[in-house]
Amino acid sequence: MDCTKCDREAVMHAAYSGAHLCERHLFESVERRVRRRVREDEMLPADATPDDPETWVIGLSGGKDSVVLTDILHDTFAEDPRVELVALTIHEGIEGYRDESLEACEALTADRDIRHEVVTYAEEFDVQMDDVAADDPLDMAPCAYCGVFRRDVLARYADEFGADKLLTGHNLDDEAETALMNVFEGNVEQVARHFDASLGPFDERTGKEGMIPRAKPLRDVPEKEVALYAQLRDLPVHMAECPHASEAFRGEIQDLLLELEENHPGTRHSIMAGYEELAALAADEYGEEDADVGECEECGAPTTREKCRKCALVDAVNAV
Numbered sequence: 001m002d003c004t005k006c007d008r009e010a011v012m013h014a015a016y017s018g019a020h021l022c023e024r025h026l027f028e029s030v031e032r033r034v035r036r037r038v039r040e041d042e043m044l045p046a047d048a049t050p051d052d053p054e055t056w057v058i059g060l061s062g063g064k065d066s067v068v069l070t071d072i073l074h075d076t077f078a079e080d081p082r083v084e085l086v087a088l089t090i091h092e093g094i095e096g097y098r099d100e101s102l103e104a105c106e107a108l109t110a111d112r113d114i115r116h117e118v119v120t121y122a123e124e125f126d127v128q129m130d131d132v133a134a135d136d137p138l139d140m141a142p143c144a145y146c147g148v149f150r151r152d153v154l155a156r157y158a159d160e161f162g163a164d165k166l167l168t169g170h171n172l173d174d175e176a177e178t179a180l181m182n183v184f185e186g187n188v189e190q191v192a193r194h195f196d197a198s199l200g201p202f203d204e205r206t207g208k209e210g211m212i213p214r215a216k217p218l219r220d221v222p223e224k225e226v227a228l229y230a231q232l233r234d235l236p237v238h239m240a241e242c243p244h245a246s247e248a249f250r251g252e253i254q255d256l257l258l259e260l261e262e263n264h265p266g267t268r269h270s271i272m273a274g275y276e277e278l279a280a281l282a283a284d285e286y287g288e289e290d291a292d293v294g295e296c297e298e299c300g301a302p303t304t305r306e307k308c309r310k311c312a313l314v315d316a317v318n319a320v
Contacts, residue, residue: 012228015265023232030229033220034072041201043165043215050081057163057212059154060087060109060116062101062238064230065169067108069218071235073167074112084115086161090153091120092146093128094242101238108236117161119153125314133244135320138313142244145313152301152310158212168198170216173223175199176268177253179275184253192286195279204280211302222268 008022021029038044048054058073060066070087077083089105091098102118109116121127127149133142158166182191196205198214205213218226230237260267295301296308303309 011232012225014222014225016222016261016269017266026225026228026232030068030221030225031072031075034069034217035076037217037220038073038076041215041217042203043217044083048082053082053084054164055084055086055162056165056167057086057088057154057158057161058167059169060089060105061169062089062104062108062236063169064227064235064237064239065171065174065218065223067104067169067235067237068226068230068233069167069169070108070114071112071233073217074114078112086163087114087116088154088157088161089116089118090150091118091122092149093121093130094244095130097240097243100240104236104238111236117157119157121149121153124153125149125317127314127317129244132317135317137316137320141246141248143247145317146244148310148313155212163212166212166214168214168216169218170198171218171221171223171226172268172272173254173257175216175219176257176271176275177250179271180253180257181249183275188282189286191275191279192282195276195283199276199279200283205283219272 008024010020011023011026013020019029043056044054056073058066058070060070070085073085077085087105087109089102091102105116105118108114121129129142129146132145136142138145154166154168178194182194198216202213257268293302293304296303296311297306298311299308301308301310305312307315
């Protein structure tokens with residue numbers, strides 16, 4: 001697809017493919033890749049019926065990625081009774097920032113009549129991320145605490161809502177950055193977990209029993225195209241960055257990847273193509289090592305320790 005021969009003005013140039021896309025063809029391109037990922041990952045099983053539909057819980061933050069994902073999935077399955085969408089928004093307790101993004105979530109879901117649930121760290125853990133960032137009892141970046149809390153809430157509420165799949169809005173840049181971080185850290189077991197958590201076909205994963213499968217239908221689309229899609233479609237998006245964001249290593253990887261992509265268009269796609277094959281091999285080697293997994297003594301969550309990471313962090317925060 002190339003709009004150099006189209007009578008519409010091109011709005012972007014995809015250097016990795018050489019294509020110049022007008023607004024309509026950009027929309028079609030992004031939507032096609034999301035729907036192809038849904039199809040190739042067999043997210044909608046053949047035995048799903050209107051009487052026994054699939055429930056997909058989407059982590060909706062109000063940022064461009066989760067908003068675009070929710071919008072496209074709604075457009076795709078709004079008339080399909082085999083799929084029920086539930087949007088789950090997490091309020092971490094960040095003054096101003098999350099309040100504004102919550103407004104974007106409410107506008108999107110109300111306009112499309114999507115079930116929308118909101119969960120707060122205050123209710124779940126008796127913590128506010130503003131306080132955690134200020135006190136920092138374990139001398140870690142705020143994202144280290146928040147990531148653990150967020151994954152716990154997403155998993156528990158996806159289970160409570162009867163989810164068959166848990167969907168997140170990770171785009172191509174996000175996934176390529178994670179791939180490079182795992183490789184540069186030499187963490188082969190983390191590569192295996194990445195495959196089992198969200199990269200591999202559902203029938204090839206060796207995740208923990210009872211764990212709701214995760215999916216990332218947006219992971220073939222570059223971040224720039226997601227942002228442009230949201231802007232041109234005039235979607236309700238909160239574009240501000242979290243004031244506590246401080247993942248220094250990921251920031252370095254972002255800069256490196258942007259430079260590589262600029263000098264060698266297609267680098268992100270190549271990284272992910274090779275990484276997924278390597279991740280599958282790593283999963284074959286490490287994916288079955290769940291023999292020592294027990295239950296957290298406080299919350300009952302699966303863990304290899306007496307107390308899961310989430311409970312340990314909550315205890316440390318509340319002890320301040």
